[in-house]
Amino acid sequence: MEFRKILRNKKRIVVKIGTSTLSFENGRINFHRLEKLADVLSTLRKKGIQVVLVTSGAIGVGAARIGMTQKPRELNLKQALAAIGQAELMKMYQKFFEEHNQLVAQVLLTKDVVTIHRRNQHARRTLDRLLDMGIIPIINENDTIATYEIEFGDNDSLSAIVATLIEADLLVILSDIDGLYSADPRMETSAEIIHSVFEITPELEQLASGAGSSFSTGGMVTKIAAAKMCMQAGLDCIITNGSEPAVIFDILEGKKVGTHFVAGQQHIINHA
Amino acid sequence: MEKSKRQFRIVVRIEMATLINRDGKINRKKMDRLAMVLSNLNNSGKQIMVVSSGAIVLGSEKLNLSSIPGSKLDMQATAAVGQVELIRSYQRFFDEYGQIVAQVLVTSDIVEYPSRIENTRNTFDMLLSMNIIPIVNENDPVSTTDIELDDNYPLALKVANIARADFIVIKSATNGYYCIVQGNGKPAVEVENEITLQEKIEELCKGITPARLDSSGIVFPVSMEEICPR
Numbered sequence: 001m002e003f004r005k006i007l008r009n010k011k012r013i014v015v016k017i018g019t020s021t022l023s024f025e026n027g028r029i030n031f032h033r034l035e036k037l038a039d040v041l042s043t044l045r046k047k048g049i050q051v052v053l054v055t056s057g058a059i060g061v062g063a064a065r066i067g068m069t070q071k072p073r074e075l076n077l078k079q080a081l082a083a084i085g086q087a088e089l090m091k092m093y094q095k096f097f098e099e100h101n102q103l104v105a106q107v108l109l110t111k112d113v114v115t116i117h118r119r120n121q122h123a124r125r126t127l128d129r130l131l132d133m134g135i136i137p138i139i140n141e142n143d144t145i146a147t148y149e150i151e152f153g154d155n156d157s158l159s160a161i162v163a164t165l166i167e168a169d170l171l172v173i174l175s176d177i178d179g180l181y182s183a184d185p186r187m188e189t190s191a192e193i194i195h196s197v198f199e200i201t202p203e204l205e206q207l208a209s210g211a212g213s214s215f216s217t218g219g220m221v222t223k224i225a226a227a228k229m230c231m232q233a234g235l236d237c238i239i240t241n242g243s244e245p246a247v248i249f250d251i252l253e254g255k256k257v258g259t260h261f262v263a264g265q266q267h268i269i270n271h272a
Numbered sequence: 273m274e275k276s277k278r279q280f281r282i283v284v285r286i287e288m289a290t291l292i293n294r295d296g297k298i299n300r301k302k303m304d305r306l307a308m309v310l311s312n313l314n315n316s317g318k319q320i321m322v323v324s325s326g327a328i329v330l331g332s333e334k335l336n337l338s339s340i341p342g343s344k345l346d347m348q349a350t351a352a353v354g355q356v357e358l359i360r361s362y363q364r365f366f367d368e369y370g371q372i373v374a375q376v377l378v379t380s381d382i383v384e385y386p387s388r389i390e391n392t393r394n395t396f397d398m399l400l401s402m403n404i405i406p407i408v409n410e411n412d413p414v415s416t417t418d419i420e421l422d423d424n425y426p427l428a429l430k431v432a433n434i435a436r437a438d439f440i441v442i443k444s445a446t447n448g449y450y451c452i453v454q455g456n457g458k459p460a461v462e463v464e465n466e467i468t469l470q471e472k473i474e475e476l477c478k479g480i481t482p483a484r485l486d487s488s489g490i491v492f493p494v495s496m497e498e499i500c501p502r
Contacts, residue, residue: 066372066402079391080398083374083406087359094356103334105352105413108377113414122348123414129349133335137352142411144376147391 003196003262004254007236012131013170013252015041016054016159016226020176021242027060027071029089035096037245041136042100044248050131052166053104054139054159055093061085082143093138103135108142111152114161127166153222160226164233171230172251173223174242179259180208180220197261200228227261237261280482281319281400281437282473284310285428288326288358290445296333303365309466310405311369318473319400321435322373323408323428324362327354351412362407372404377411382430389434396435432492436484439473440492442500451500452476455483455492460500 017037023029041051059078062085063071072078090106097104107127114120130137139162141152152158156173163171178193185191197204208220223239230237238251240258250257291302314320328347331354332340341347359375366373376395382388399406408431410424425442432440432455440453450469452461454476463472 062374066404076394076398079395080374080402080404083376083395083399084372084404087363087373087375087407090356091360091363094360103353104356105349106356107352107413108411109414110379113379119416122416125345126348126352126413129345130352133349135349135353142377144374144395145378145382145388145392147385147387 004256004260006254007170007238007251007260008254010049010170010236010252012050012052012166012168013044013172014052014054014159014163014166014168015172015174015248016155017056017174017242018155018176019056019060021174022055022057023060028064029057029061029092031092033243033245034092035099037242038093038096038102039100040245040248042097042102044252045102045134045136049252052127052131052137052139052162052168053093054155054162055089056140056155058082058085058089058140058143061088061092079144079146086140086143089140090138097136103133105130105135105137107137107139109139109152109158109162110142110146111161114165120165124165127162131166156222156226157229160229160237163230163235163237167235169235170251171226171235171237172248173226173237173239174245174247175223175239176241176243177220177239178241179239179257180204180224182207194259195256197227197259200224200231200261231261231263234264236263278482278485279317279319279400280439280473280477281321281435281484282313282439282441283321283323283428283432283435283437284441285424286322286324286326286443287445288324288329290443290448292326292329296329298330298361303361304368305466307362307365307369307371309469311366311371313470313473314371314403314405316470316474318477320405321396321400321408321431321437322362322405323424323431324358325409325424326358327351327409327412330354330357330361333357348413348415355409355412358409359407366405372402374399374404374406376406376408378408378427378431379411379415380417380427380430383434393434393436396431400435429492437492438480438483439476441469444500453492453500456480457491462500 044051059081062081065084065088094104113123127137141158180194181191183191208224227237238258238260240247247257291299293299310320328351331350334353334357341350362373410427438455442451450463463469
């Protein structure tokens, strides 16, 4: 497990938290978890590690704000709820980070802003500057104005695109599943977590898309795609259970948690 | 709440600098007054949209900068910090009147893409139909064009045209008067205070149809500065 050691030297990391991790099953926000996350990320920042947070959850928070109990389906309604909820969500993050005297900033992205080279340097420079100032940028998709041609689709992809854009050296995807399993753990008792992945093979992608293997909204498929994007760009990616955000400390100590998608190791597969 | 089919739509352009004390902190009294007036207009059946500057000013305060940053890059970073403060302030003051607000950040090139105009208009329509006040600002942190401090006249115009608003209200930084720009081409009207603003708007709405219900649509003047000097 030598390659886990490389995670001890990470200096610029992107942490992605999904809706299922920051809220309860009923869709309402889990304040306690947000508080812990803010604690962990502020501590990392104090240790000199640059941190970017990619967060989902705006629509759920917006729905709760106006007292909606059902999950919205209509696009216009979702966008309106995102506009309400993003403001609320940032207020909560700011409150929790302020307890640690940690400044945060909000950066809302649409795909055209980060994938078109001519334009993405603006977003990159702003993020670089914020990180240099010791600020934790909190990123989300700009749902309110995103049309199909400029939407990322899911925040797993968004987090990988951001990690690549700012040349981070690690992406941590906090999910409600412990990592990638060798089989569906609910169906087969023999299913084991795969701790290291050196190459994303068609078999692996098949495994991720298998029935029942996607517990969270984004599912494992989009997470594997994000991991693949990272590996291709030469940065490590970890998919792990985020119910205890302190797991990020374990990851950065090189402990064997979650599934580690190892960057640039395709040629030494047999060393596993 | 009763839903009227004839709701007029008003874009209110706020220059945050007029609501900030010399020490860089928000003037609570002025902000509270504004929140009350706009919540009241909303209660009277008008649909209110706010176009507000102030992310850079509030960001500078948050970062303890002695002055507004000079470079575009520093402005963008400061805006990313300050927008959080900006929207939080609006939330806090509007909450006193039970009024929910939403944040809409648009990039300046939005008007070049019909699909984005349509999409943004739909979002505005939805928010307004829910009695929510959208707080609109430019998405400065990722902007590719120049950032002009506190100059969101052009944005207010874009928003008014996208949302097919009937009026744009601008508060003067010099004498504090409210200037009401009419989308139907009639001359702008100036009023002294909040009470007269409410009355004047009621008066102007009489005998006309909300712009977006007219097939002809509306066009706001290209330069409001000629009509409402600052």
